Amino acid sequence: MPKISAKGLNMPESPIRKLVPFAEEAHKQGKTVYYLNIGQPDIKTPEVALDAVKFHMLDILAYTRSEGSENYRIKIAEYYKRNDIEVTHNDIIVTTGGSEALLFAFGSIMDEDDEIIIPEPFYANYNGFSTASGVNVVPVISKIENNFALPPIEEFEKLITPKTKAILICNPGNPTGYLYSKEEIRQLAAVVKKHDLFLIADEVYREFVYDGISHFSILQEAGLEDHAIVIDSVSKRYSMCGARIGYLVSKNPEVIKTALKFAQARLSPPTLAQIASEAALQTPQSYFDDVKEEYVKRRNILIEGLEKIEGVKVAKPNGAFYCIAELPVKNSDDFARWLLESFHYNNNTVMVAPAAGFYSTPGVGLNQIRIAYVLNEESLKLCIKILEEALKVYRD
Numbered sequence: 001m002p003k004i005s006a007k008g009l010n011m012p013e014s015p016i017r018k019l020v021p022f023a024e025e026a027h028k029q030g031k032t033v034y035y036l037n038i039g040q041p042d043i044k045t046p047e048v049a050l051d052a053v054k055f056h057m058l059d060i061l062a063y064t065r066s067e068g069s070e071n072y073r074i075k076i077a078e079y080y081k082r083n084d085i086e087v088t089h090n091d092i093i094v095t096t097g098g099s100e101a102l103l104f105a106f107g108s109i110m111d112e113d114d115e116i117i118i119p120e121p122f123y124a125n126y127n128g129f130s131t132a133s134g135v136n137v138v139p140v141i142s143k144i145e146n147n148f149a150l151p152p153i154e155e156f157e158k159l160i161t162p163k164t165k166a167i168l169i170c171n172p173g174n175p176t177g178y179l180y181s182k183e184e185i186r187q188l189a190a191v192v193k194k195h196d197l198f199l200i201a202d203e204v205y206r207e208f209v210y211d212g213i214s215h216f217s218i219l220q221e222a223g224l225e226d227h228a229i230v231i232d233s234v235s236k237r238y239s240m241c242g243a244r245i246g247y248l249v250s251k252n253p254e255v256i257k258t259a260l261k262f263a264q265a266r267l268s269p270p271t272l273a274q275i276a277s278e279a280a281l282q283t284p285q286s287y288f289d290d291v292k293e294e295y296v297k298r299r300n301i302l303i304e305g306l307e308k309i310e311g312v313k314v315a316k317p318n319g320a321f322y323c324i325a326e327l328p329v330k331n332s333d334d335f336a337r338w339l340l341e342s343f344h345y346n347n348n349t350v351m352v353a354p355a356a357g358f359y360s361t362p363g364v365g366l367n368q369i370r371i372a373y374v375l376n377e378e379s380l381k382l383c384i385k386i387l388e389e390a391l392k393v394y395r396d
Contacts, residue, residue, distance in 0.1 A: 007134070012127045015357025015370075022340040023351045031344050034383050037353040039174065039321065039372045043239040043291055045280075052279030053272050060108050064271050065070035066263040068094020068247070070277040076247060083206070085219045087129040091251050093259050094269045098204050098233035098246035105229050105248055106133040108258040109198050115163045116200075117156055121148070121324060121358035121365060123174045123202065137360045138164070144326055144368070147315045148176035150184040156191055166198035166229075167191070172205045172215070175358045177299075177317020181207055182216040189218070192227045198255075199224065204246070205320040208214065210296050213318055225251040236321075238280040243273040274354050295321050298373040298380055305384035306371075309391060321373050324355055326332055330396040334354065334371045338394060345386045 015161040016038050023033045039067045067073065073089035080087050095101040102125075112117065112134035118126055120139040130137045140155045142148040156167065167188060172179040201218040218228040233246035248259055263269075273376045299317060311328030329335045332354040339349050354370035373380060 007131060011131050011305045012124070012357065014128075015124050015355070016353045018357075019340060019351060022337055026340045026349060030111075030347065032349065032390055033340070034350045034375060034379055034386070036371045036373075036375070036383055037351045038373060039236065040241055041236065041239045041321070041374045042376065043294070045239045046287060048282050049238060049240060049243075049276040049280040053276045056272070056275055058271075061271055063116075063268040064274060066266075066268050067260055068092070068269055069274055069278075072274050075281050076120055076230045080219070080249075081216070085217050087219060087249055087251060091249055091256060091287060093248045093256060093263055094274065095246045095263070095270050096266070097235065097244040098202065098231050099129070100266075101231045101246045101248040102126070102129050102200075102202070103133065104262045105200055105231065105255075106130070106135055107262050110135050110165045110256055113163065114165045115161060116166045116168055117159050117164060118168045119148075119151055120360060121175050121355060121368075121370075122168075122360075122386075123170055124353075124357045126168065126355075127357075127360055136163075139360045141359075141361060141364065142176070142178075144313060144315050144324060148178040148324065150180055150187070153187045153191060156188075157195075160191075160195050160197075164195070164197060166200055168200040168202070170202040170205075171218075172209060172317070172319025173322075174202075174205065174320055175322045175353070175355065177320045177322050178315070179213055179215065179319040185216050185218060185221060189221045189224050189227070193223065197227065198229055199227050200231065202231040204231065204236055207231075208239050208292060208295060208321060209319040210292065210299070210317055215319070216353040219249065219251070227252070229255060234280060235276045236356065238283060240275075240276065240280065243276055244272075245273045245277040247267060272295040284290070293348055297377060298375070299323070301377055301380050302371065302373045302384065305381065305385075307386045309384070311391065312387075323371055323373070324358075324368050325371060326368050328391065329367055330395065331366050332368075334396070335390075335394060336369065337389055339386075343390050343393070345389045348382060348386055349390075350383050350386050 073092045077089045115136045117138045230249040235241040313326040353370040355365040359365045
C-alpha cells in the first residue's frame with residue numbers, strides 16, 4: 001500500500017471537532033447535546049449581508065482578483081480607519097477565511113524548520129498550520145493563575161534563535177479570552193524590532209472586548225510597519241462563519257507582494273461571499289453594541305456558575321467568547337468523551353473541547369477544557385448544572 005506522508009501523519013486532530021462522532025451517537029441515543037466546544041455564534045447574521053447575496057444581479061459567477069475585489073478592499077480599509085487603524089486597500093489581501101490568511105503569512109515569511117514563538121494555550125489550528133507549513137512552534141506558557149496574561153517578555157527572548165522568524169498572538173485570545181494591553185503589545189513590538197522578527201496578530205475578535213477596555217491593534221503601534229501582520233475575518237464579527245472570508249493586512253509591501261503569489265496560486269476568494277462580506281460592512285454600530293451586551297451577560301453567567309462548582313478554577317475573559325476552565329479531573333479528553341458516551345442529566349449532556357489540544361507542550365492542559373459561551377442564557381445555566389452533576393459522579 002502507498003505510504004501517507006510524514007506531514008500528514010503528524011497533522012494534529014482538532015480538539016474542537018474530534019469528538020463529533022460521539023456527539024452524533026449521543027443524539028442517536030435520544031440525548032440532547034449542548035455544544036460548548038465550537039465558536040459558532042447563535043447570533044443572527046446581519047440581514048444586509050444575506051440580502052446582498054439573495055438579491056445579487058450577477059449573470060456570471062466569475063473570478064475576482066486574487067487579492068479580492070478592489071471595491072471591497074477599499075471598504076475594508078475604511079472600516080479600519082473607523083477603528084483608528086490607518087491602512088490602504090493595497091495593504092490588504094482577501095483570503096478564504098482567516099485560516100488561509102495565516103497559511104499565506106506562514107508561507108511568506110518562513111521556510112521549512114523555521115520557528116515561530118506562540119504564547120500558549122493558543123488556537124489549536126496554529127499547530128495544524130505550522131505542521132502544514134513545515135514550521136516549528138516554540139511555545140511560551142501563560143498561566144490560568146494570572147488569567148493567561150502575556151508571559152514575562154524575558155521568556156520570549158530566551159527562546160529566540162537564528163531560526164526564529166516571528167511571534168504570533170491572538171488578541172483577544174482564543175481559547176482564553178485574554179485581551180492584551182497596549183503596554184503588552186509595546187513590549188512585544190520592542191522585542192520584534194530588536195531581533196528583526198515579524199509580529200503576527202490574529203485579531204478576528206477585535207469587536208468583542210468588554211468591561212470598558214479598548215482593543216489596541218499592532219497596526220496602531222508606530223514604528224512596527226515592517227514587522228506587523230494582522231490576520232482578520234468576518235466569521236465571528238458578523239456571525240458569518242460559513243462565508244469563509246478573511247484577510248491578511250500588512251504595511252510591509254514585500255509581505256503583501258509575496259502573499260499575493262500564494263493568493264494567485266489559489267486563483268481568487270469566493271465571489272458571492274465577498275459580496276455578502278462587503279455588504280456586512282454597512283452593519284450599524286448598534287448591532288455590535290447589542291452583541292457585546294449579550295456576550296457580557298453570557299460570560300457573567302458562565303464564569304459565576306463555574307466558580308461555584310467545587311474544584312473548578314476559571315479565568316475571566318475580557319474579550320472574544322471563550323474561557324478556559326480547570327477541572328478536578330486528570331484527563332479532560334476522557335471526561336469529555338465520557339460526558340457524551342456515558343452521562344446525561346435529565347437526558348441532556350454537553351460537548352466541550354479538551355484544552356490539551358490548545359497547547360503544543362506535551363502534558364500541559366490535561367485537566368482543562370475550553371468553553372465557548374455561544375449559547376443563550378438558559379442553555380448556559382443548564383450546561384453549568386450538567387457539568388456540576390457530572391463532576392459529582394465522574395471517576396478518572
